[in-house]
Amino acid sequence: MGRLGEDLGSLRWRRRCVIGRFRGWLARRHPACYDHVTRVSCEGFVITVNTNRHAGLGRALAQIYVLLALSSVATAQIDLEWRVADREVRVGDTVEAGLFAVSTSGETEFLLGMDVLLSWDAASLRLVGLVPRTSAFPFSDFFDDRSLDGLNADCGATTFCSPYTRLPYNDGDARFSASILDPTYPEATPEGLRLVVFSFETLAVNPSAEIGMLATAGTHSSTRVVIRLPEGGGNEMATGALIPDVVVIADCGRQGDFDANCGVDIADYFQFEACVTGPDGPIGVGCLPADLDGDGDSDLRDAGAMQRWFTGP
Numbered sequence: 001m002g003r004l005g006e007d008l009g010s011l012r013w014r015r016r017c018v019i020g021r022f023r024g025w026l027a028r029r030h031p032a033c034y035d036h037v038t039r040v041s042c043e044g045f046v047i048t049v050n051t052n053r054h055a056g057l058g059r060a061l062a063q064i065y066v067l068l069a070l071s072s073v074a075t076a077q078i079d080l081e082w083r084v085a086d087r088e089v090r091v092g093d094t095v096e097a098g099l100f101a102v103s104t105s106g107e108t109e110f111l112l113g114m115d116v117l118l119s120w121d122a123a124s125l126r127l128v129g130l131v132p133r134t135s136a137f138p139f140s141d142f143f144d145d146r147s148l149d150g151l152n153a154d155c156g157a158t159t160f161c162s163p164y165t166r167l168p169y170n171d172g173d174a175r176f177s178a179s180i181l182d183p184t185y186p187e188a189t190p191e192g193l194r195l196v197v198f199s200f201e202t203l204a205v206n207p208s209a210e211i212g213m214l215a216t217a218g219t220h221s222s223t224r225v226v227i228r229l230p231e232g233g234g235n236e237m238a239t240g241a242l243i244p245d246v247v248v249i250a251d252c253g254r255q256g257d258f259d260a261n262c263g264v265d266i267a268d269y270f271q272f273e274a275c276v277t278g279p280d281g282p283i284g285v286g287c288l289p290a291d292l293d294g295d296g297d298s299d300l301r302d303a304g305a306m307q308r309w310f311t312g313p
């Protein structure tokens, strides 16, 4: 008597119908073998067999392999993606950044809950908070996580850093959690579901201030998304890619702001027109704000940037 094929698993396959199809097929075609499938889950399977009892086992296992190979596409994943509303801002502006859940399976997936380790450039951005009424989850917040890695409490205090505002310390990382309260699941689509909108204040000039996520932090904390499988299929971890976004933070008195009043308006536009050089440059005296992209001239590309920076009449 021997054991063959133990822990063949860790093959991941498309869960829903495939698991059911696999079980049904195995039960019909190879009931003896089916008895030895000791675990079938969304993560893989384990088969423990008695080689002396099942002469046709090799053929059966070969067929199982074929079935699983054909079906071993990745399980559903939910990418988490930042989408910043306005990527070009000035110091002192507020930036709204939406956190989106994007289904990569081509289907709508039902979200059960998530932990997201937010990260941002704390030298140039300050987390202001959640934009009210933007959450797809009824229950979401920066919870007191002192018992874990204290990402929301790592200001050094013994209590939650901001017990009144429910805001974590602005050190560039925080743990955000969301979950449902009743069986109404937010639906992540391939186009992306906006989970929540965070607002950040811009603190300092930075041509590429990143708002991102951490996969793990400390000893216990990780970014994870849990989905609910249909038809009583249970819950499944479905954490996909973590996709950051960047904000361009410029200073007052630059990038088209000739009068340094932290806005680009008609008065700035007239001065810009007087400074246009075409692609050969060079920039004239007092015309530095007309070179918005910093390449030494004031041409059509700068004019396009001027329009993007335009803040009002």
Ligand SMILES: [Ca+2]
Pocket (backbone or CB within 6 Å): 150, 151, 152, 153, 154, 168, 169, 171, 172, 173, 174
């Ligand atoms: Ca922190």
Ligand SMILES: [Ca+2]
Pocket (backbone or CB within 6 Å): 256, 257, 258, 259, 260, 261, 262, 263, 264, 265, 268
């Ligand atoms: Ca101005």
Ligand SMILES: [Ca+2]
Pocket (backbone or CB within 6 Å): 290, 291, 292, 293, 294, 295, 296, 297, 298, 299, 301, 302
């Ligand atoms: Ca230029």
